[in-house]
Amino acid sequence: MNENSIQNYTENIEYSGEDLMNLNSLPEKEIFLNSASITDLCSNWKSRVNNLNLTSERITSSALRYFSSYGILENYCVSLSTAINSIILTINNINDSINNSKNSQIMVDESYSNNKVINNDYTTNSVNNSYRKANTTVNNNFYNASINSNQMGVNDFNLIDYIGISVVLSKFLSASNSTFFDIVNDDIKIENVKKELLNSINITDELKKSLLNMDISALKQILVKLYSSGNINLINSENIEFLNSYFTKIANINNIDYNSLISNAENQQLLYNNFNYFNNALNYIDSISSDNVFRFREKILNIYEGKNIYNLDSNSVSALKTMIDVVAENNNTSSEQILNGDSRNYLLPIINSKEFFYMFCNLDMENNQKILSNIFYREEIE
Amino acid sequence: MANIFKINCKELYKIGAFFNLQGNNLKNIVDNMKKTNEDIKALWNGIDSEMFYENYNEFLVSINEVELFMIEKGELLKEMAIKHGNIDKDLSSNLEWRSNNDK
Numbered sequence: 001m002n003e004n005s006i007q008n009y010t011e012n013i014e015y016s017g018e019d020l021m022n023l024n025s026l027p028e029k030e031i032f033l034n035s036a037s038i039t040d041l042c043s044n045w046k047s048r049v050n051n052l053n054l055t056s057e058r059i060t061s062s063a064l065r066y067f068s069s070y071g072i073l074e075n076y077c078v079s080l081s082t083a084i085n086s087i088i089l090t091i092n093n094i095n096d097s098i099n100n101s102k103n104s105q106i107m108v109d110e111s112y113s114n115n116k117v118i119n120n121d122y123t124t125n126s127v128n129n130s131y132r133k134a135n136t137t138v139n140n141n142f143y144n145a146s147i148n149s150n151q152m153g154v155n156d157f158n159l160i161d162y163i164g165i166s167v168v169l170s171k172f173l174s175a176s177n178s179t180f181f182d183i184v185n186d187d188i189k190i191e192n193v194k195k196e197l198l199n200s201i202n203i204t205d206e207l208k209k210s211l212l213n214m215d216i217s218a219l220k221q222i223l224v225k226l227y228s229s230g231n232i233n234l235i236n237s238e239n240i241e242f243l244n245s246y247f248t249k250i251a252n253i254n255n256i257d258y259n260s261l262i263s264n265a266e267n268q269q270l271l272y273n274n275f276n277y278f279n280n281a282l283n284y285i286d287s288i289s290s291d292n293v294f295r296f297r298e299k300i301l302n303i304y305e306g307k308n309i310y311n312l313d314s315n316s317v318s319a320l321k322t323m324i325d326v327v328a329e330n331n332n333t334s335s336e337q338i339l340n341g342d343s344r345n346y347l348l349p350i351i352n353s354k355e356f357f358y359m360f361c362n363l364d365m366e367n368n369q370k371i372l373s374n375i376f377y378r379e380e381i382e
Numbered sequence: 383m384a385n386i387f388k389i390n391c392k393e394l395y396k397i398g399a400f401f402n403l404q405g406n407n408l409k410n411i412v413d414n415m416k417k418t419n420e421d422i423k424a425l426w427n428g429i430d431s432e433m434f435y436e437n438y439n440e441f442l443v444s445i446n447e448v449e450l451f452m453i454e455k456g457e458l459l460k461e462m463a464i465k466h467g468n469i470d471k472d473l474s475s476n477l478e479w480r481s482n483n484d485k
Contacts (some may be wrong), residue, residue, distance in 0.1 A: 006384060013396065013399055013400055013403060014403075016399075019395075019399045019460075022460070022464060023395055023396070024465065025392070026391050026392050026395055026463060026467040026468075027467055028390065028392060029390070029391060029467070030389060030391070120459060196394055363456050
């Protein structure tokens with residue numbers, strides 16, 4: 001499931017009696033809202049939350065500095081700052097999630113409008129037929145049919161293509177500081193994405209052949225569909241840099257040259273194993289991400305000191321230690337500072353790209369190295 | 383063509399309930415923080431104490447805005463889900479009544 005998926009926020013709610021009664025009485029049907037009203041709602045929401053200026057700096061530099069003069073503080077300040085930032089992050093994530101769902105729906109609507117395909121298999125919902133035919137979104141069957149009209153369905157992709165597309169889009173986002181929907185809503189950018197995909201060594205020849213004859217509108221549809229379904233996942237430039245530093249460290253630990261680790265055939269197994277240990281460690285961080293700052297710090301510290309390594313094997317424990325060391329170096333601090341301070345704040349940004357990292361788990365050794373090598377060799381040349 | 387956004391009305395209700403719950407949780411926390419602030423004021427005298435009390439109170443008021451906002455939006459989403467979720471029901475019971483009478 002997408003990390004910002006709306007369902008992530010609602011699946012563990014303990015409902016009141018009234019809520020349960022209302023939920024039971026509601027039908028399983030979809031309702032329709034105008035996208036303009038959602039845009040207004042989201043921008044109003046974002047602006048109100050941002051205007052409150054509830055940043056941790058504000059807290060620590062105003063009210064709580066009087067606490068600090070009396071030595072009460074550090075943990076209290078950190079936990080309060082984290083709690084407030086977490087609330088703001090959650091509100092903004094839900095806001096983005098609603099906005100992304102809306103934009104995704106807009107793209108599908110536009111595909112309907114552009115293709116002008118007549119199909120009677122509409123969603124059957126709350127609005128009357130004439131309204132539905134004029135404005136409705138289309139269901140997946142129609143969607144797939146329109147993609148197939150360009151000789152390509154979503155199932156025609158394989159994992160290497162998913163990763164290849166994810167890498168190309170991630171580079172675009174980092175370079176232009178845009179969101180996914182900024183890209184797909186802009187025909188010129190989509191045209192450039194197409195060119196990059198055709199030039200990418202991470203895209204299979206089969207996909208390139210299909211891309212050659214694909215129009216921009218069809219490519220948009222496919223990208224939105226792949227993104228919405230979680231088949232392609234993006235990585236931000238900070239985490240690309242982090243992964244780069246991580247493998248540099250792994251190469252150093254194993255006394256080999258960095259480029260040799262990511263490109264020489266004899267190091268495929270080493271790279272593959274280390275990427276799996278990295279993902280195990282990442283998985284563990286993800287599993288404790290909802291712990292409060294103290295509990296999180298205690299667990300990470302225990303692992304680092306080998307007191308309680310939970311269900312992690314020794315290689316994954318080493319990977320976690322290496323991750324902490326790399327985060328420390330990238331933030332110009334020491335591992336001890338991170339372990340004894342707000343380790344949660346330092347480590348959680350990595351899991352923002354967890355879906356991207358997890359895609360590699362299903363690759364074989366050869367492709368794993370090939371793609372990593374392509375990503376990082378190109379980064380070095382640039 | 384006007385773009386529209388579709389959402390399952392039960393999911394919409396759940397999002398509303400989530401906001402409402404989070405807003406109320408935040409309210410409880412802020413209430414406790416307000417009480418703590420009063421306790422500190424009662425125990426601690428001096429200029430720093432007053433500055434702290436005022437700054438902290440101002441901060442709590444701004445959190446209060448978030449809490450009210452979340453509760454308010456949560457209620458709005460729940461109401462929207464109930465209202466739109468029942469439109470077809472009302473319409474179909476109305477149609478049923480009409481068709482029975484037409485017979």
